[in-house]
Amino acid sequence: MIILILELLILIVLLIVIFWLICLIFAQIFGAPTVYSSKKAIIDTLKLAGLKKDELVIDLGCGNARVLILAAKEFGAQGIGIDRSPFCFLRSKLSVFLSGQREKIKIVFGDFEKVESHLSKADVIYLYLLNSANRKIENWLFKNISSKTRIVSLAFTFSKHSPKKSIFTKTLGRKTQTSLYIKG
Numbered sequence: 137m138i139i140l141i142l143e144l145l146i147l148i149v150l151l152i153v154i155f156w157l158i159c160l161i162f163a164q165i166f167g168a169p170t171v172y173s174s175k176k177a178i179i180d181t182l183k184l185a186g187l188k189k190d191e192l193v194i195d196l197g198c199g200n201a202r203v204l205i206l207a208a209k210e211f212g213a214q215g216i217g218i219d220r221s222p223f224c225f226l227r228s229k230l231s232v233f234l235s236g237q238r239e240k241i242k243i244v245f246g247d248f249e250k251v252e253s254h255l256s257k258a259d260v261i262y263l264y265l266l267n268s269a270n271r272k273i274e275n276w277l278f279k280n281i282s283s284k285t286r287i288v289s290l291a292f293t294f295s296k297h298s299p300k301k302s303i304f305t306k307t308l309g310r311k312t313q314t315s316l317y318i319k320g
């Protein structure tokens with residue numbers, strides 16, 4: 137009986153690892169790789185955005201939802217996170233549940249380019265993608281946000297818009313530029 141339970145546990149762990157690996161490969165091929173912003177980078181970037189209590193932050197590609205959890209805990213903000221990796225979606229849901237911030241944060245599964253109805257409500261949009269991904273969504277993003285929205289992009293930039301301000305922070309152990317963009 138004990139051996140059967142052990143075999144079952146090993147099988148479950150193996151299935152989780154396989155699921156995680158498939159999602160990693162999926163994210164690597166079709167979007168930005170699944171690496172997460174450091175706590176310092178998130179706080180510095182949200183301060184750069186001037187995030188205030190009760191404002192709405194949208195994280196396009198929310199990964200593990202840490203950005204939204206810190207935004208809720210440290211700034212009192214509301215959050216929406218969107219991710220198309222099933223692993224990141226489930227992980228974000230679990231992290232939000234465990235953080236006790238369920239009332240403030242909503243996690244959506246899917247391609248963020250298909251859920252633009254949220255965008256115009258955002259006070260702050262957080263990005264940690266790739267230069268190529270930023271440039272692919274640049275026209276769509278700036279077209280769909282309102283004039284009050286501040287976009288902050290960690291490590292990567294846009295090609296047609298210049299940052300209003302850039303600062304340096306630290307993520308993945310490296311000094312990294314994070315930039316603030318405003319429409320118009």
Ligand SMILES: C[S@@+](CC[C@H](N)C(=O)[O-])C[C@H]1O[C@@H](n2cnc3c(N)ncnc32)[C@H](O)[C@@H]1O
Binds near residue numbers: 163249
């Ligand atoms: C580099 S991670 C950043 C995670 C989180 N924002 C952070 O800063 O810690 C990028 C995330 O974007 C997601 N992603 C990339 N392209 C996407 C798309 N078109 N729609 C939804 N999610 C996407 C990936 O699955 C990945 O989880």
